[in-house]
Amino acid sequence: MTPRTPLLALRQVSKYFGAVEALVDVDLDVHAHEVVALVGDNGAGKSTLAKVVSGVLSPDSGLVEIEGEQVTIGSPSAANRLGVASVFQDLAVAENLDVTANVFLGQELRSRIGLLHDGEMETETRKLLDHLTVRIPSVRTPLRHLSAGQRQAVAIARTLIGSPRIVVLDEPTAALSVAQTAEVLTHIERLRDLGLGVILISHNLNDVRAVSDRIEVLRHGRNNGSFPASAAHEEILAAITGAS
Amino acid sequence: MNAIASIRDVITRNMRQSGILVAFVVIVAIFALLNPMFLSPTNLTNIVLQYTYILILAIGMVMVIVAGQIDLSVGSVVALTGAVSAVVVIKMGMPWWMGVLAALVVGLLVGAWQGFWVAYVGIPGFIVTLAGMLLFRGLTYVVLDNVSLSPFGGTYYGIANGFVNGLLGGYGVDTFTLVIFAIAVVGFGVSQWRTRQGKIAYQQTVESLPLFVVKLVVLAAVVMWFAYQLASSRGLPVVLIILAALTIVYALVTQKSVFGRHVYAIGGNQHAAELSGVKVKKINFWVFVNMGLLASVAGIVYSSRVNGAQPAAGNMFELDAIAACFIGGASTSGGVGRVGGALIGGLIMAVMSNGMQLMGVPTSVQPIVKGLVLLLAVAFDIYNRRRAAALR
Known part of the structure; x- marks a missing residue:
């Protein structure tokens, strides 16, 4: 039996900031219909890895493969073209724009005469939010009037524009209340049900164990163990802290 | 929903926009009460002629401002473009349109220069345009060789002082003016109706039908009354046609084009815009090029209005324009503001200047009043935003 080609594969990826080793020979596989969690202590290299995948940073060495083909992800828009969409830690939404405008930002639909095709975009946005089971009263609401959880949902919805295959979520629940977190976690499950490969970066082991299929631990920029979601809390914690 | 609750709802929902409209109406009413001449046909025509360049x-x-920048140089650019035009038309004896063309080209070059420093070198617009303010003022003196040039005369003079009158005849009241305004009112009504129908189709809340109709009828009545005043004075000012065309074009650019959408995105969250694939540098560059172009249009209108070019022309215009935007609801932190709001803000400045002059308010007091109005407008904006944040 030949092993399934992963949707995304990182091989021996390294990234240095001067003398600081942010990532050293990191391997990572993500398959379709899979949520892979990346956990680790502060400074373990989680966010650096997310930025490498989403094209914000380029690795100093190592290979990145998408569906078995070696690729260079030079910029966020290049990542988009390759089917990689990201939600960044610092909530990359514009609070002055409405839901539709945020979802389609940078990828607006145009009518035949080149103006914004608002009607089409609104219909599409409503469809996306339904897919994710997001409850937002109106797609014309400016984001500053939404709760943090709803904003995060919008940020996740915008990743689905242009039918991506891989979604990177960097700490999507960091600033949320318990109820909001639960909601965002169901959105993440919906992403998996839609057939995407999801990379979930989080501090919170409970969140991670609730939704992910596999947990990869990073420590000092290196792989430090791979666990099924059913693994014992203490076991994962030990890999994160380096206690053995 | 009963009518009163509906009205209250509309007012609170659009406090930022309608608050400024209410303020405008109140200011006009005060001046009208204090001086019967204020709403006379002649004076209304004068307001249009005198302050178009600010708008x-x-x-x-x-x-x-929506893009999160500021331009302090527009007054100097108005002077420079007017000066270039004057040299071309008055000194070199070329036709009027060569002057217009030369001014527009200079405006574009100025915009490209400032856009380059802001967008590609990364110097804040405040600094770049502060330098520009000095730079272009100096260049104006160089271009004019330290002396004033006048008069333009002819067609060029007509740009800001001419009227379209008598095309369709009329007895003391210009029919053409009334017809144009009627077309505009009907067009506006139809577009509002279609927006409303679209909102209903998308199941969004709209004001009740009677309220909607009353709003349109009141607006139509005010606009047609204004048209009648113009028509019974000297007809349709050419500058008003220019201004109307610019308003329509820029309302479309800001609200309906991808470029406009990206300008708002950059002002709202530049980092997010960049990560979303918005070409931030390119957009910033073109925002300044556009400002340069409009400053040159204002330069043409102003030089035509005063029928000549002086080295000190356009002094402090930038402050009137900036004040107009903030009074009109633009946010100091960027991302918020509308062309319509800025126009009403500009009209408030214009009406206050004109009204105070008409009443013989000492020139020393006029800037004091304007300054206080600006301060109150921004204070109101900040108060509103705090309340919105508290509601969340």
């Missing part, structure tokens, strides 16, 4: 500058300025 033109405000249209460009609101886009700069």
Whole structure:
């Protein structure tokens, strides 16, 4: 039996900031219909890895493969073209724009005469939010009037524009209340049900164990163990802290 | 929903926009009460002729402010473009349109220069345009060789002082003016109706039908009354046609184009815009090019209005334009502001200047009043935002 080609594969990826080793020979596989969690202590290299995948940073060495083909992800828009969409830690939404405008930002639909095709975009946005089971009263609401959880949902919805295959979520629940977190976690499950490969970066082991299929631990920029979601809390914690 | 609750709902929902409209109406009413001459046909025509250039500058300025920048150089650019035009037309004896063309080209070059430093070198617009303010003022003196040039005369003079009158005849009241305004009112009504129908189709809340109709009828009545006053004075001012065309074009650019959407995105969250694939540098560059272009249009209108070019022309215009934007609801932190709001803000400045002059308010008091109005407008904006944040 030949092993399934992963949707995304990182091989021996390294990234240095001067003398600081942010990532050293990191391997990572993500398959379709899979949520892979990346956990680790502060400074373990989680966010650096997310930025490498989403094209914000380029690795100093190592290979990145998408569906078995070696690729260079030079910029966020290049990542988009390759089917990689990201939600960044610092909530990359514009609070002055409405839901539709945020979802389609940078990828607006145009009518035949080149103006914004608002009607089409609104219909599409409503469809996306339904897919994710997001409850937002109106797609014309400016984001500053939404709760943090709803904003995060919008940020996740915008990743689905242009039918991506891989979604990177960097700490999507960091600033949320318990109820909001639960909601965002169901959105993440919906992403998996839609057939995407999801990379979930989080501090919170409970969140991670609730939704992910596999947990990869990073420590000092290196792989430090791979666990099924059913693994014992203490076991994962030990890999994160380096206690053995 | 009963009518009163509906009205209250509309007012609270659009406090930022309608608050400024209410303020405008109140200011007009006060001046009308204090001086019966204020709403006379002659004076209304005068207001249009005297302050169009501020409104033109405000249209460009609101886009700069929405993008999170500021342009302090527009007054100097008005002077420079007017000076170039004067040299071409008066000194070199070329036809009027060569002057217009030369001014527009200079405006574009100035915009490209400032856009380059802001967008590609990364110097804040405040600094770049502060330098520009000095730079272009100096260049104006160089171009004019330290002396004033006048008069333009002819067609060039007609740009800001001419009227379209008598095309369709009329007995003391110009029919053409009334017809144009009627077309505009009907067009506006139809577009509002279609917006409303679209909102209903998308199941969004709209004001009740009677309220909607009353709003339109009141607006139509005010506009047609204004048209009648113009028509019974000297007809349709050419500058008003220019201003109307610019308003329509820029309302479309800001609200309906991808470029406009990206300007708002950059002002709201530049980092997010960049990560979403918005070409931030390119957009910033073109926002300043556009400001340069509109400043040159204002320069043409102003030089035509005063029928000549002086080295000190356009002094402090930038402050009037910036004040117009902030009074009109633009946010100091960027991302918020509308062309329509900036125009009403500009009209408030214009009406206050004109009204105070008409009443013989000492020139020393006039800037004091304007300054206080600006301060109150921004204070109101901040108060509103705090309340919105508290509601969340």
